[in-house]
Amino acid sequence: MPMITRREFLRVAGVALATSRAGAGIPILNWAPARTLRLALLLPPADPSLASVASDWSAGAALALSETERAAQLFGQRISLSERRIDQNQKPEDVIARDHPSVIIGGASATECAALAQAAEAAGVLFLNLGSTDDALRRSDCRRHMFHVAASDAMIDSARRAASSANGPISIELWHPSLTRYGGAELNDRYADRFKRPMTSSAWAAWVAVKIAWETSLKARSVEPAALLSVLENDSTGFDGHKGTQLSFRAWDHQLRQPLYAVSNATGAGRVVAELPDVGRNNDQGMRELLDQFGDLAGSASCFARGAA
Amino acid sequence: MNRARRIRQLVVAITVVVLLAPCVLRAQSGSLLFVSNEIGRSLTIVNPATRSVVATIPLGERARGIRSSPDGKLVYVALSDDIPMRETAGDRIAVVDVATRKVIARFRAGSDPEQFAVSPSGRFLYTSNEDAGTASATDIRTGKVIATMVVGIEPEGVGVSPDGRWVYVTAETSNSVSVIDTRTNKVVANFLVDARPRAVAFSPDGTRAYVTAEIGGTLSIVDARKHEVLGSVELERGQAKPVGVVVSPDGRTVYVANGRGNTVSIVDAKSASVIATIPVGHRPWGIALSRDAKTLYTADGLSDQVSVIDVGARRVVGTIKVGARPWGVALVE
Numbered sequence: 317m318p319m320i321t322r323r324e325f326l327r328v329a330g331v332a333l334a335t336s337r338a339g340a341g342i343p344i345l346n347w348a349p350a351r352t353l354r355l356a357l358l359l360p361p362a363d364p365s366l367a368s369v370a371s372d373w374s375a376g377a378a379l380a381l382s383e384t385e386r387a388a389q390l391f392g393q394r395i396s397l398s399e400r401r402i403d404q405n406q407k408p409e410d411v412i413a414r415d416h417p418s419v420i421i422g423g424a425s426a427t428e429c430a431a432l433a434q435a436a437e438a439a440g441v442l443f444l445n446l447g448s449t450d451d452a453l454r455r456s457d458c459r460r461h462m463f464h465v466a467a468s469d470a471m472i473d474s475a476r477r478a479a480s481s482a483n484g485p486i487s488i489e490l491w492h493p494s495l496t497r498y499g500g501a502e503l504n505d506r507y508a509d510r511f512k513r514p515m516t517s518s519a520w521a522a523w524v525a526v527k528i529a530w531e532t533s534l535k536a537r538s539v540e541p542a543a544l545l546s547v548l549e550n551d552s553t554g555f556d557g558h559k560g561t562q563l564s565f566r567a568w569d570h571q572l573r574q575p576l577y578a579v580s581n582a583t584g585a586g587r588v589v590a591e592l593p594d595v596g597r598n599n600d601q602g603m604r605e606l607l608d609q610f611g612d613l614a615g616s617a618s619c620f621a622r623g624a625a
Numbered sequence: 626m627n628r629a630r631r632i633r634q635l636v637v638a639i640t641v642v643v644l645l646a647p648c649v650l651r652a653q654s655g656s657l658l659f660v661s662n663e664i665g666r667s668l669t670i671v672n673p674a675t676r677s678v679v680a681t682i683p684l685g686e687r688a689r690g691i692r693s694s695p696d697g698k699l700v701y702v703a704l705s706d707d708i709p710m711r712e713t714a715g716d717r718i719a720v721v722d723v724a725t726r727k728v729i730a731r732f733r734a735g736s737d738p739e740q741f742a743v744s745p746s747g748r749f750l751y752t753s754n755e756d757a758g759t760a761s762a763t764d765i766r767t768g769k770v771i772a773t774m775v776v777g778i779e780p781e782g783v784g785v786s787p788d789g790r791w792v793y794v795t796a797e798t799s800n801s802v803s804v805i806d807t808r809t810n811k812v813v814a815n816f817l818v819d820a821r822p823r824a825v826a827f828s829p830d831g832t833r834a835y836v837t838a839e840i841g842g843t844l845s846i847v848d849a850r851k852h853e854v855l856g857s858v859e860l861e862r863g864q865a866k867p868v869g870v871v872v873s874p875d876g877r878t879v880y881v882a883n884g885r886g887n888t889v890s891i892v893d894a895k896s897a898s899v900i901a902t903i904p905v906g907h908r909p910w911g912i913a914l915s916r917d918a919k920t921l922y923t924a925d926g927l928s929d930q931v932s933v934i935d936v937g938a939r940r941v942v943g944t945i946k947v948g949a950r951p952w953g954v955a956l957v958e
Contacts, residue, residue: 387799
């Protein structure tokens with residue numbers, strides 16, 4: 317049913333009256349006093365097995381920071397990102413106390429995510445999980461302040477089953493450097509041009525997490541974690557991650573709804589053999605409903621389903 | 626009549642014939658539809674009356690944005706090469722002479738030009754430079770870029786108000802529209818729309834602008850005097866992938882090509898509601914409307930065709946095979 321939507325938000329956010337100049341030469345039309353959205357990227361402890369993940373997170377977040385800084389200037393706002401390594405000498409609590417972020421980003425393992433989520437909740441800030449696929453974090457160990465950009469094991473299992481017709485071994489990825497549609501080519505080009513290497517799933521996760529945090533702040537017209545939380549939990553909130561459909565967080569497990577990609581390494585180079593679900597296909601069902609068939613179904617998960625009821 | 630006078634008369638007659646030849650050619654051929662082919666790297670010229678291809682012009686580069694000059698004598702086509710992130714000799718605006726059907730010039734318009742708009746005076750061309758995050762103003766008479774303006778991230782759609790005062794540039798990654806005052810060639814406002822805005826069109830009276838949001842699945846309605854979004858129309862329950870947009874000459878109706886939604890939505894401007902949805906070929910992006918508002922044309926990118934839509938009957942009445950991956954259409958009447 318056609319309808320007028322988001323009128324009030326767009327009316328308020330769209331107004332641009334002032335004419336002061338600030339930032340990098342971009343005329344600014346403020347809709348609110350200038351605020352700085354502070355983010356902190358928490359890298360895993362130094363470990364050779366996690367070196368490439370940490371490096372890709374750092375690069376993806378840096379690209380998103382550059383882009384969101386410019387976007388923020390359009391609206392008279394600011395964004396900052398600190399990057400800290402978590403280890404025996406530096407706990408998540410220390411970073412939060414020092415950098416005062418509204419959102420922390422990271423989490424390479426279930427253990428690390430649990431620690432980050434606990435620290436975030438204690439400080440009243442938000443945590444975006446980039447790396448852990450552990451289902452328990454979306455079920456028994458879920459926390460209201462924790463949202464998952466990484467796909468869950470349950471989602472990956474669903475995707476693997478959906479791609480079962482593919483020949484040979486496949487991996488299920490959040491992103492692939494061969495993607496071209498919906499701005500995928502441009503994103504891959506921007507990343508490769510700057511970092512001289514292809515954009516991996518880890519890099520995309522960090523890129524989209526920063527973008528989500530910024531757009532959430534823009535929609536909330538606030539940098540306060542409570543206001544951001546309210547927007548993230550709003551059922552009508554959506555984001556563009558260059559995957560061809562709106563991304564959003566499920567109410568029942570705080571898992572990001574997103575298409576996944578089956579990648580075959582049979583030829584050595586890696587090739588996307590399936591998009592799951594197929595965003596380009598015409599569906600009688602909405603894309604959101606299709607995405608919700610991957611992983612834990614609504615009502616099957618634990619804490620948020622009960623909390624929302 | 627002496628010899629000198631006869632020669633003078635002959636010269637005048639030849640001059641008149643030469644000057645009028647393009648008009649005569651146009652009159653003979655009637656309207657022409659120009660189609661940019663992104664993968665085909667060419668321009669297909671179609672006679673809409675017979676729905677037949679009358680010429681194909683190789684362009685050598687990816688051909689995307691396409692517009693005609695206000696007087697209908699020229700067609701401009703945005704060309705870009707396969708080298709991202711930097712301007713090269715392949716990144717140009719090609720100028721096609723409608724009468725002779727030849728490329729008569731190629732001028733710079735910044736890196737990776739994708740979409741652009743021509744000022745109502747026909748003198749200036751405003752281009753989005755996707756990978757540079759800028760918009761460029763080019764003086765068509767000299768072919769030189771006279772201003773480069775920082776706009777949103779991944780700029781795409783460009784529209785100019787009917788009075789030539791405002792240029793709107795959509796930006797896909799920042800979900801924003803930048804407003805350029807053409808008197809100063811400076812960005813004077815930015816406003817938010819829905820996710821991944823792709824194209825913008827002004828109403829003929831200049832009071833409204835319409836912005837498509839591909840991922841948002843909406844058409845935003847903008848007060849083009851205040852540069853303020855009034856609301857948005859959800860297309861096909863948000864499942865459409867709206868891209869190209871055109872407004873009827875009376876301003877009452879907006880037509881949206883829904884990209885991978887494979888349809889065209891007809892939106893009533895006053896009530897901000899969809900009044901019809903028409904299935905077309907695969908991935909319609911570019912869209913053009915005849916001056917009498919009776920016929921719509923869409924560039925169906927994945928069908929390598931143009932769909933011809935009878936607006937009154939609200940159905941496709943014909944298709945025309947064009948080059949590979951048609952991107953945009955421009956109608957010269």
